[in-house]
Amino acid sequence: xxxxxxxxxxxxxxxxxxxxxxxxxxxxxxxxxxxxxxxxxxxxxxxxxxxxxxxxxxxxxxxxxxxxxxxxxxxxxxxxxxxxxxxxxxxxxxxxxxxxxxxxxxxxxxxxxxxxxxxxxxxxxxxxxxxxxxxxxxxxxxxxxxxxxxxxxxxxxxxxxxxxxxxxxxxxxxxxxxxxxxxxxxxxxxxxxxxxxxxxxxxx
Amino acid sequence: xxxxxxxxxxxxxxxxxxxxxxxxxxxxxxxxxxxxxxxxxxxxxxxxxxxxxxxxxxxxxxxxxxxxxxxxxxxxxxxxxxxxxxxxxxxxxxxxxxxxxxxxxxxxxxxxxxxxxxxxxxxxxxxxxxxxxxxxxxxxxxxxxxxxxxxxxxxxxxxxxxxxxxxxxxxxxxxxx
Numbered sequence: 001x002x003x004x005x006x007x008x009x010x011x012x013x014x015x016x017x018x019x020x021x022x023x024x025x026x027x028x029x030x031x032x033x034x035x036x037x038x039x040x041x042x043x044x045x046x047x048x049x050x051x052x053x054x055x056x057x058x059x060x061x062x063x064x065x066x067x068x069x070x071x072x073x074x075x076x077x078x079x080x081x082x083x084x085x086x087x088x089x090x091x092x093x094x095x096x097x098x099x100x101x102x103x104x105x106x107x108x109x110x111x112x113x114x115x116x117x118x119x120x121x122x123x124x125x126x127x128x129x130x131x132x133x134x135x136x137x138x139x140x141x142x143x144x145x146x147x148x149x150x151x152x153x154x155x156x157x158x159x160x161x162x163x164x165x166x167x168x169x170x171x172x173x174x175x176x177x178x179x180x181x182x183x184x185x186x187x188x189x190x191x192x193x194x195x196x197x198x199x200x201x202x203x204x
Numbered sequence: 205x206x207x208x209x210x211x212x213x214x215x216x217x218x219x220x221x222x223x224x225x226x227x228x229x230x231x232x233x234x235x236x237x238x239x240x241x242x243x244x245x246x247x248x249x250x251x252x253x254x255x256x257x258x259x260x261x262x263x264x265x266x267x268x269x270x271x272x273x274x275x276x277x278x279x280x281x282x283x284x285x286x287x288x289x290x291x292x293x294x295x296x297x298x299x300x301x302x303x304x305x306x307x308x309x310x311x312x313x314x315x316x317x318x319x320x321x322x323x324x325x326x327x328x329x330x331x332x333x334x335x336x337x338x339x340x341x342x343x344x345x346x347x348x349x350x351x352x353x354x355x356x357x358x359x360x361x362x363x364x365x366x367x368x369x370x371x372x373x374x375x376x377x378x379x380x381x
Contacts, residue, residue, distance in 0.1 A: 032361065076269040141361055142343035159341070163328045166301070172328065194333040196265075196299050196342045199272050199362040 035139025047127035050114035064096030072143040073116035075198035089124040101126035104135035142197030159192035260376035273345040
């Protein structure tokens with residue numbers, strides 16, 4: 001045992017360092033996973049729609065890329081963006097970029113997601129993230145929260161849709177700006193943006 | 205006749221109860237806290253620590269439209285009640301729009317809240333969010349505890365865990381003495 005003691009100490013130290021690193025990688029004291037850095041290639045994933053039919057993200061992406069937006073049925077901020085998200089989906093589908101909504105709220109079941117989309121006229125694909133696995137993987141914390149991926153699934157933008165819940169007061173359309181730059185083959189100049197939104201209701 | 209007097213007293217008692225919603229705990233403190241409007245500079249100033257003030261600063265961001273914020277608020281009122289005299293400086297920041305100030309005020313009355321409350325009145329929220337904590341993206345509710353040097357020593361996005369927060373406040377309050 002004695003001769004293995006230094007090895008034991010080394011392994012124990014490494015374990016402590018590793019645990020500290022994991023703890024420090026969160027964005028707060030909630031142990032929420034940090035979002036992937038801009039430029040990270042996102043692994044494809046599958047989620048069911050509100051009817052239970054599974055889709056991979058790649059299968060829903062457009063020929064030029066995809067926008068993933070975490071949305072909610074009850075969050076007033078997310079609901080304030082319904083018309084803007086629908087218009088965004090229509091405007092950019094024609095340009096080869098599809099919008100995919102994801103509902104990760106444990107408090108909002110698939111049936112509610114479906115009826116909400118019908119009631120609010122949301123025609124883009126909406127997936128149900130049971131157990132908030134994809135919200136965890138992407139480090140999503142609020143609704144609405146957008147991610148722009150190019151054709152190689154590389155993350156180019158992560159953040160707000162624009163800078164005002166009230167459409168009359170918008171002075172910065174960050175998400176559209178990122179999409180236009182991506183389509184123009186330019187580097188995205190503003191790769192994120194903070195805005196107030198409702199916390200995603202995760203499983204406890 | 206005796207029944208009539210009792211009825212009148214009962215009606216008066218009920219009326220008194222209805223018209224005094226802010227009367228909370230027999231201390232006489234009652235009306236809604238004043239909600240002061242602040243801009244970005246005002247927020248930064250509030251977060252700057254006075255070198256002479258060693259009290260830990262607890263800041264909670266909320267909005268009247270935010271379910272989680274409304275649900276956690278009673279716990280925050282209790283924390284304010286329990287720790288204010290022990291040396292906790294508590295600031296409540298609503299991010300409601302200015303036109304919803306009355307809604308926020310009504311909520312504070314319902315909550316029997318008496319801590320200082322400000323309304324963040326900025327055209328673009330992003331600089332304000334980053335001024336508080338670069339690790340915050342704006343998810344509400346959000347709660348931060350700053351030490352005397354202005355370092356964030358606790359942050360929580362989503363509803364607070366009261367016992368966890370109390371333990372950290374207790375530790376900070378004791379070490380600030």
